[in-house]
Amino acid sequence: MSNQLSYATGSTFPPQNGPLRLYSMRFCPYSQRVRLVLAAKNVPCEIVNINAKRRPEWYLEINPLGLVPTLQHDDGKQVNESFIISEYLDGVYPQNKLIPTEPYVKARNQMLIDNFQRIAALLFRSLKFKDAEAFNEISKILDNYEKALGSEDFFGGKNPGITDYMIWPWFERFETLKPLTNNELDKKRFPKLTAWVQRMQKQDAVKQCASEPSQILEFYKVSLTNQEPDYDIGLEKPEPPPPAEGEAEAAPAE
């Protein structure tokens, strides 16, 4: 559902096609959070992918910081920030409630999600600087998640809930990015999380929103060098337009 060619600088604004649109980026874990929630709740939504390196001018009018994800209703309502969008969607679409209403259960989920920001930052450090200590720190934090899962199948109980979907994108990356971090989830230290990963991989929403591992790897390899990665890896691209008349002749002769 996210396999649309991305829009870059110079592109024309695509008129909204349906009541709900998500501005997303195919390999962005925060965008993936919202796509997971949409899939888990079976909410149809148009996906518009943004080239995060060369953002369309029109996107900066929608989101001045140029960040994804942004959710846009056709009545003009707009919501930013992955957790806020997810909670909003869970409030508006009552099917398959992901966020518990009991205040303390809800707060516990929020703390697990909030604290996971530290892991997201550490994974980046691990990737960027091949910093083994960063992965040690990740493991120390994950000890709490192993403990929090307890004897449940999912953080949401018998079925995945908000915490499961908010933290999942990084677990997908632990495995896929192993060649870059030289590290992965230690199955002996994390038997419960390991079993949870296997259960998550069987969920329809997770399957629908998964990226091809080789594509994530290729994407990170390039983006970590601060070069522009191919935001459209693996997608069928339109034929480049034929050279404008006289262009070949205009090229400098060597």
Added chain:
Amino acid sequence: MSNQLSYATGSTFPPQNGPLRLYSMRFCPYSQRVRLVLAAKNVPCEIVNINAKRRPEWYLEINPLGLVPTLQHDDGKQVNESFIISEYLDGVYPQNKLIPTEPYVKARNQMLIDNFQRIAALLFRSLKFKDAEAFNEISKILDNYEKALGSEDFFGGKNPGITDYMIWPWFERFETLKPLTNNELDKKRFPKLTAWVQRMQKQDAVKQCASEPSQILEFYKVSLTNQEPDYDIGLEKPEPPPPAEGEAEAAPAE
């Protein structure tokens, strides 16, 4: 309500006195957020102040990162992180509801609160490095808050709501810390926010949780140098214990 002497390294854990306790720090804006919510909802809560530079050993068992605020129930339930605590309190104590239930109105409040993190970071930069550009950035972000306030008295409408209380501690500091930043809220650029500040200052909760301006200023002056500030400025301190027998004699003679 927060004028209790702070606990530091080497202190003895104080047994909980009542159903609800907040670990706080007198000059911490995040702790102040929760104190404002408690005051606005008129929820009695024991305050235990923590010396953030020399944290008690027992506090690191309660909150391993040593951060404040932490809310502790006498039944063992614990909630961290100022917004999560505030939402939890608003869910548990129904009087004077601060968080709207309509999903989009709620999301708009959350976005205003979330985005304010950038201002908190910029104010620190402005204080630490006397960086005039940081205050310009703050003003650019505040343009959105001026606009969001519109013709309302408060972000919460006719009365202060969650956004008002979550962003207030920094407005208190803009004014108080003017001698350190050489900057303040521009009254011409922000007429609505200026009137909002005056309305907020009249709120009982705000008055109850305000710090003495000279104490905040003194506190920041010292803590910005990475020295240990006096967490108990202005409080009556116990007499130091008399020197142990023989101590004077044991001091090295110059």
